[in-house]
Amino acid sequence: MIQALCCGILVLVAAADQLIKYAVLHSTLAAGESVTLIPRVLQLRYVENTGAAFSILSDHTVLLSVVTAAVILVGVVLILTGRIRSRFLNVVVACVLAGGLGNLIDRVLRGFVVDYIEVLFVDFAVFNFADCFVTVGEFLLVAYLLYDIVRSPKKGNRKTDE
Numbered sequence: 324m325i326q327a328l329c330c331g332i333l334v335l336v337a338a339a340d341q342l343i344k345y346a347v348l349h350s351t352l353a354a355g356e357s358v359t360l361i362p363r364v365l366q367l368r369y370v371e372n373t374g375a376a377f378s379i380l381s382d383h384t385v386l387l388s389v390v391t392a393a394v395i396l397v398g399v400v401l402i403l404t405g406r407i408r409s410r411f412l413n414v415v416v417a418c419v420l421a422g423g424l425g426n427l428i429d430r431v432l433r434g435f436v437v438d439y440i441e442v443l444f445v446d447f448a449v450f451n452f453a454d455c456f457v458t459v460g461e462f463l464l465v466a467y468l469l470y471d472i473v474r475s476p477k478k479g480n481r482k483t484d485e
Contacts, residue, residue: 329417340425419460425453
């Protein structure tokens with residue numbers, strides 16, 4: 324049953340995300356400090372993010388929490404009621420929701436999201452495990468929708484028998 328798989332994804336990803344964040348919070352890293360894992364490629368940097376992606380809407384934790392909770396609620400209802408027909412799309416939506424849930428837990432419990440993954444070979448924001456699921460899920464959702472548009476017959480160009 325696809326609903327059980329999606330619920331499993333939601334719980335397992337959010338739990339894994341929280342376990343990793345717990346480890347970061349209880350490490351020797353203070354906020355802003357970093358440890359290089361692979362020189363010039365990857366390091367751990369502990370950052371307390373009060374905003375969304377790229378620190379957008381910093382210090383608007385309540386607003387971000389309410390919006391995220393609403394999106395998660397709608398997504399879970401769509402999955403559980405079978406409104407999403409495609410199995411692939413169900414899994415993709417579950418991945419996005421799972422990442423959102425991981426970050427929502429941070430906002431509610433801590434007032435900020437714990438970020439810790441920093442790539443060094445490009446100038447990019449520090450992010451976390453949950454962010455990876457949101458980003459990959461959104462990318463796959465867009466790819467699925469584009470594929471669906473391309474493969475669907477064009478409604479306005481059909482010839483009718485007259």
